[in-house]
Amino acid sequence: MDSSRLRRHRPTALTILAVVALYYATARLGLLQQLVRGQVTPLWPPTGISVAALLLFGTRVWPGIALGALTVNVTIGPTAWSVLAIVVGNTLAPVCSYLLLNRVRFHNDLDRLQDALALVFLGALGPMLISATIGSGTLFLSGALPGSDFWSTWSVWWTGDAMGVLVVTPFLLVVRWARWPPGVGPLAWAEAAALTACTLAVTYLATNSASSSLLFLVFPFLIWASFRFERAGAAPCALAISTLAILASGRMTGPFEDHTLLTNMVTLQAFNGTVSLTALVLTAVVTERNRTHEEIERLCAQLRTAVTRQNTSSRQVPPGT
Numbered sequence: 001m002d003s004s005r006l007r008r009h010r011p012t013a014l015t016i017l018a019v020v021a022l023y024y025a026t027a028r029l030g031l032l033q034q035l036v037r038g039q040v041t042p043l044w045p046p047t048g049i050s051v052a053a054l055l056l057f058g059t060r061v062w063p064g065i066a067l068g069a070l071t072v073n074v075t076i077g078p079t080a081w082s083v084l085a086i087v088v089g090n091t092l093a094p095v096c097s098y099l100l101l102n103r104v105r106f107h108n109d110l111d112r113l114q115d116a117l118a119l120v121f122l123g124a125l126g127p128m129l130i131s132a133t134i135g136s137g138t139l140f141l142s143g144a145l146p147g148s149d150f151w152s153t154w155s156v157w158w159t160g161d162a163m164g165v166l167v168v169t170p171f172l173l174v175v176r177w178a179r180w181p182p183g184v185g186p187l188a189w190a191e192a193a194a195l196t197a198c199t200l201a202v203t204y205l206a207t208n209s210a211s212s213s214l215l216f217l218v219f220p221f222l223i224w225a226s227f228r229f230e231r232a233g234a235a236p237c238a239l240a241i242s243t244l245a246i247l248a249s250g251r252m253t254g255p256f257e258d259h260t261l262l263t264n265m266v267t268l269q270a271f272n273g274t275v276s277l278t279a280l281v282l283t284a285v286v287t288e289r290n291r292t293h294e295e296i297e298r299l300c301a302q303l304r305t306a307v308t309r310q311n312t313s314s315r316q317v318p319p320g321t
Contacts, residue, residue: 012057016064019053022046023068026168030160031076042268043246044160046072047131048168050094051123055101055108055169056176066091078144089134093161096127108173110231111287116280120273124165132158155265162269166276167242174235195224195233196240203241207248212255215245215271219278226282230290238279242272 026045050065069090070083077083100122107115136154139145145153199221206214218241225233249256249268256264 012060015053015057016061016067019049019061019064020068020071022049023065024071027068027072030164031072041160042156042163042249042265043167043243044164045168047090047094047128047161047164048166049164049172050091051097051165052169052172054094054098055106055173059095059098062091062095065094078139078142082138082142082144085138086135089131089138092134093127093131094165096130097123097165100127110170110173110280110284111291113281113284113288116277116284119169119280120166120277123169124162124276125273128158128161128165131161152261152265155262155269159265159269159272163242163246163272166272167239170231170235170276170280171239174231191228192233195221195228195237199225199237199240200244203244206254207244208254210254210257212267215255218275222275222278223282226279226286230286231283234279234283238275241275245271245275 023046026049030041030044030046032041046065046068050068053061053064066087069087073083073086073090077086101118104114104118104122106118106123110116110119132154135157136145136150139153140147140150199218202217202221206217222234222237222241225237245268248254249264252259252264256267259267
């Protein structure tokens, strides 16, 4: 009995350990762009990983999120009680995202328009207010954060968690079913390479130019990726654009130069939110259109088969019967 129970729970234990490892590894990468107190960053990939893990494996992996948050914050939190409070906020926010998405019957394939809108508003923007408020409030109450810096810290925290969900979660949901496409010709690979090179080049130019209006240049490439490659192209494209924008905001260069931290976070949140919403909505619409087109073709094929059989039967009936 004990051995069978152990075998039954082993996959869950391994999944939880994998979530802890991914959480910690990506958190260390996110902290390279910290803007406040060495622990608040405009991109927090662990939140995106947490939401993706919950969507794929259910609530049984929440201990992995809590343990991952604990391993990261235990060395940078000001006090023991503040570390525990931050861990609670970092765990509660993605769990709330999952519960809200589950309530509206979210599809992990992101193949419907309602799934795209749900991920943006119910998965990212709304629930991440919880972690930002708990985290910033905890730092303030512990004396590690002066009152004058509360709202700027809160904005960075909310931006980091929301961006983690908007850019990392869709990418992981797409990667899980990605396969090497069979029968793809050289022209398709050349187009994919051209899309990648153009997206990176234009985004780098836009995020390093003082004119914020150049940021709009990235959207034609998002449209290109969505229509030609659907989710497999739009998700990595949005991730690359958002990452370069976040790096520029961390350096406070280009359109983020000579502005306050709060202003930069509002600009970054608006830009990355628009990028993610555009990519998710367009791919959902294109996927629905293609699925409808395939269904119409299937029904037409069935109708042709039925008409052919009816004509054949009619010719086989002897005259006068």
